[in-house]
Amino acid sequence: MQGFSKSIGIQALTVHCRLRNQGNKGEADWSWIKKIKDAGVQIPVILNGNIKDHFDVKNALVEYEADAVMIGQAAITNPWIFEQSKYFLKNGNVPEEPTVKQKTDICLEHLRLACELKGEDLGVREFRKHYSGYLRNLKDISKFRLELMV
Numbered sequence: 001m002q003g004f005s006k007s008i009g010i011q012a013l014t015v016h017c018r019l020r021n022q023g024n025k026g027e028a029d030w031s032w033i034k035k036i037k038d039a040g041v042q043i044p045v046i047l048n049g050n051i052k053d054h055f056d057v058k059n060a061l062v063e064y065e066a067d068a069v070m071i072g073q074a075a076i077t078n079p080w081i082f083e084q085s086k087y088f089l090k091n092g093n094v095p096e097e098p099t100v101k102q103k104t105d106i107c108l109e110h111l112r113l114a115c116e117l118k119g120e121d122l123g124v125r126e127f128r129k130h131y132s133g134y135l136r137n138l139k140d141i142s143k144f145r146l147e148l149m150v
């Protein structure tokens with residue numbers, strides 16, 4: 001097993017940590033990471049599945065010995081997870097919540113890039129799933145969210 005993955009050209013391995021019948025839902029079994037590393041895999045092993053916040057990121061890296069993490073759904077529900085996690089790993093706490101202006105500026109920049117990449121029609125339609133993550137916790141946001149969805 002040792003060196004096998006490298007010799008056939010695989011440079012890194014991401015492990016989904018869920019069973020096929022779970023799809024992208026439910027608990028992920030992170031213990032697979034250590035089992036794979038213990039089997040002698042020498043390439044980076046990346047943990048994916050059910051990482052929800054910066055605590056999970058640290059836990060995956062420190063307790064489960066993942067070389068890196070890959071974040072799926074939480075990137076949509078909490079787009080700040082990357083910044084928060086990096087900060088948490090370095091400082092042991094999380095930065096202050098972004099201001100309303102920072103949130104809306106980044107949301108609009110993301111929307112602009114989505115339209116540039118996919119065209120305005122598809123870009124705007126697909127972007128609906130991102131509003132709640134960016135605008136979460138903003139005061140009186142529910143009425144604006146309705147307008148954005150039209």
Ligand SMILES: Cc1cc2nc3c(=O)[nH]c(=O)nc-3n(C[C@H](O)[C@H](O)[C@H](O)COP(=O)(O)O)c2cc1C
Binds near residue numbers: 048049051071072
């Ligand atoms: C909107 C969305 C799009 C995805 N697209 C892909 C894809 O194109 N290829 C892929 O291998 N996995 C894709 N996945 C699965 C994710 O990479 C990931 O394995 C899965 O979401 C579990 O991680 P999570 O619990 O952090 O969300 C997608 C997941 C989501 C939510």
